[in-house]
Each structure stands twice: as C-alpha cells, then as structure tokens.
Amino acid sequence: MAITVVGSVAFDTVETPAGRYERQLAGAATYFSLAASFFTDVRVIAVVGEDFGPEQEAVFKARNIDTTGIERAAGKSFFWEGSYLENLNEAKTHNTELNVFATFNPQIPDSYRDSEFLFLANIDPVLQRRVREQMPDVKLVAGDTMNYWIKDHKPALLEVLKGLDLLLINDTEARMLAGNDNLLQAARAVMTMGPRMLVVKHGEYGATLFERAAPEAHRTECFRAPALPLEEVVDPTGAGDSFAGGFFGYLASQAELTPAVFRRAMFYGSVMGSFACERFGTERLQQLTRAEIDERFKIFRELTHLD
C-alpha cells in the first residue's frame, strides 16, 4: 500500500569527523522516501526552489518515488548547515534557512488520495496538521518532530499529536515533550496526547516501541530493536528519517498490522538507519539493494536473538 509523506526536501551542508559536503540533496522527506521505497510505493509532498534540478529529481525517480506533489517555487530550497565534530549522536546546527518552506501551503495531488499510509516527517506542525486534515481516511498516520517544535511550538504540535496513531522521536525529545526524565513514564505520558504507539530512537543504542496498553493491563508493551555497532559512522544525518522510512515502509508493505509485523518493522527501521550512516548524505540509500537489506536484517537478528 502506498505512503504519502510530507516533509522537507532540502539541501544540507554537513561536516563530520569523516569529512564535509556542501549543499547536497537532503531533508527528512528525502531520507524517509528513499528508505521506504525499498518496501512500498512512496509519494512526496514538499516544496523546492529553483536550485532543485534534474539531478535531484533523478534521485527520486531512480527509486520510483512519486514526485507529483513536490511543488516548485521561486527562490531557494530549504537549507540546513550542521556539524557533528564533537558528538556523532547530536548535530550542532550552524544555519537553517526555511526559504520556500516559509510560505508553503501543502496541496494533496488527486493521485495521492488513495494512500492508506500517511507520514508527517519533521516539519512545522502547522503544515503537518494541514496535510493530516486533507487526508482524514488513511489507515495509519505516523509523525516525527524535533526539539525546536517541542520547545517553541508546543500548542501547534499538540494539535498534530491528536491526529497521530504513532509518533517517532528520540530520547531527549520524548523526555522534553512529557516533562519527565523516566523514559517509561515519559512514553506513557506522550501516549495520552494522541498517539497510541511511540517509537523512541536511542541513536547508537537502537530504538524502543511502546504501545498503550489496555487500562486493565499492568504494564506498557515494549519492544526494543538494537542498532548495529558500526566500524565508522561517516554521517549520522538522516539516520532517524531513514529509520522511519524503513519502519513505516515495511508496515505499509504488509497486509495485516499484527504485533509481529511491528516488531519486524522496528528491525527494518534499525537496518535502514544503520545504512544511512555508512556514507555521506543519501549516498548509501541511493546505492542500496533489497538483498543487502535482507542480509543486514539477518545480522540484526543474530545480534539480539538467543537461539
């Protein structure tokens, strides 16, 4: 089943201990789409500027990603500049230019309307909500956000959360959103805000899926997927979005959303996140094959399973 994703399609300038690149194709919706495209059809809603040309378009086309909903506007695309020189787990932002995203009013192409899965990638919650409202009948809606929106745009974000089945955020964000340092208590608090499921990403330590239990159950269901200890983390940019793409892409590829399917989705998320870190920007995701994904899935199983 197809996924519609709204989020940033952008250019990044990034410096890591392994090197630096300037104004390369990036953005949450880009990483998400590339990762999800190995599992199912993906349709993107975004806005780009005049700097988005055939070279960038070709990256999506090579993975059969539908770009009908990528609007072209006068000016420059969203731009982010950051580095990971002191800490590979946390980006230091040097510059963010919203550019064409500042006045974006997302429209859903008619050809996207039968999408059964909707992903609201990290972006202004006002835009996430507008897309959500235009697609009220999807089967599953998941979203991502970041510390900036939690800190300075909380009312708008809380409106978005009401419309989510599942939220993906990292540890710090979960604790910040809930105002609680205990992860399990924070997860429970977030799951009273709308989403009945929460994926908390732990960077190099993997991720945990929490599910709101029935009131009579005495414990919250959780499932923990590992991350793979990597020889070299070349560039962590987009690892979280790639996790989301693998996770949600696998869900959308399955006929039934059973607990076992969610568990496998967590593993596919970790698999895609691990690939994303191995090369600069989207390079590894562009070159990947399904056989490599399945091979790494097996490695993740060996990494965590007793027998």
Add this chain to the structure above:
Amino acid sequence: MAITVVGSVAFDTVETPAGRYERQLAGAATYFSLAASFFTDVRVIAVVGEDFGPEQEAVFKARNIDTTGIERAAGKSFFWEGSYLENLNEAKTHNTELNVFATFNPQIPDSYRDSEFLFLANIDPVLQRRVREQMPDVKLVAGDTMNYWIKDHKPALLEVLKGLDLLLINDTEARMLAGNDNLLQAARAVMTMGPRMLVVKHGEYGATLFERAAPEAHRTECFRAPALPLEEVVDPTGAGDSFAGGFFGYLASQAELTPAVFRRAMFYGSVMGSFACERFGTERLQQLTRAEIDERFKIFRELTHLD
C-alpha cells in the same frame, strides 16, 4: 562450578531522586556475590573493618555465600558516598575512604583453590593482579574496573588485562581505555590488551558482548542484550556489579561455555541489573527468588525477539 570473587565489601551513603540511605552494606563484591549466588556457589575475598558485624555477615549467609576469605581488620570498612540527583546514569562521588583496603594484602583460603571461575571486581588493579597470580589455573577469569583506574593507574591495569579472558566495563570506560570514540573500534582495541571478550555496559540501554574474531573473519562478533525500561529507577548503585554477577554466575553454572550460553548469560546479567535498580542498595537482591529471575528472563526475551 564455584566462583571466587575479589572486590570491595563496603558501606555506602547514597542519595537518589527517590531517597537517601546512610552507611548501608554495599561494595562491588557484595552486589556481585548476591547476584551470582542465584546461579552457583560464590566465595568472597575482601577485607572489612570493625563496623562489619553479624547483621552484614547474615546478608551473605542468607544466600549461602562463602565468607571465609573476608578478612577482619582493625579500623573501618571501605566507605563510599555518592549521589545521582542530576543523572541516574552517572554517580557523583562525594567521598571515598579506602580505610582497611589501603593496606589489604589478599590471601586465598585453601578451600577456595578449586574455584574454576575467578572474578576480579572493581578494586585497585594491584590487588586484582595479586589474586589473579595466586589462582593461575582457573577456567575463566573476568574483571571489572572503573574510570579512576583507567585514568590514574593505567600501567597496573594493563598488567591485569593481560591475565583476563573477559573484561566488563561501561561505554565511557571502553572509549577512555582505548582512546577511541567509536565503540566497535574501541572494543577491538581493548581486545588486543589481553581479554578476548569484552562486555560493554550501556546503562539503561543494555550491554554488548564483543568477541575477538579469528584473523580471517571480517567482522567482530557481537551480541546485544537490552535493559528493561523501568517504572522507577530507585537506586542505580550496584547495577553494573549485579549485571556482572548474573552474567558470570550463569556462565559458571553451565557445563559448557558455548556461544549460546554467553548469549543467555548476557540476558541474565541484564535481568540482575534491572532488579538491583528497583530498591535501595542490596535490598531487592536480598529478597529475590529464582522464579522471579526466570520470569523476568522471559520478559527480556519478549522485549527483543521477533517471534
């Protein structure tokens, strides 16, 4: 098979967000012994002062732990005071008094000499080495250490590492010891210093077992055990030692040390670490039953296994 453990038997004063206790029985060898005692026979080598009385002795006796090797000396027992008010993952040390440990010269009781497993709990590496040299023929030797010894007593520690099959340390310590921020590379570097296996503890994110691969293998073997998201971390003191006790205790209880046994040992380590955090000091380990341990082992399996 029996384990001999050398390490601190001490008194702690600890403050956590959940409360405070004064001069309660603690120490690495105490937590380790209590955790390991659910799996196999444990024999302790340590020194205590006149403040160690029948009440403390009874804690060991209740778990059938052999205290023949706990020497009584004039003066006070090792004392540590710390808090976890800002960060439950990292203790802030307020006071450390070596007391009777300052002049300790460990002796191995004859009745300990047939121990096939030796654990060198966190203590001055000079003492670890003296015990190791007196027990040259054990089947498996593992050890623990801490940032203090890595930073200020590295030559003595490196001598200890040469005599270890397995080292258990946390992330920060592994990176510090190897002088390398990449965990996989750090693990490989540590495994050139003596131990062919390394368990890196990640606090609330679990732990990873690394094993030195044959030169022809292109990747280092690893296995990741989770930690359980806990409703409340009452007191993290001793969680790492309890992990070590569960891990090594389970190994010592098995006839053969197969890869599958090491995997299960990692889970038992995580299980014992999770119990240790649930109450102040050694309280939870004192009250625990084997049935509770096996029940939690099942929860850990559900937490991580796909099917």
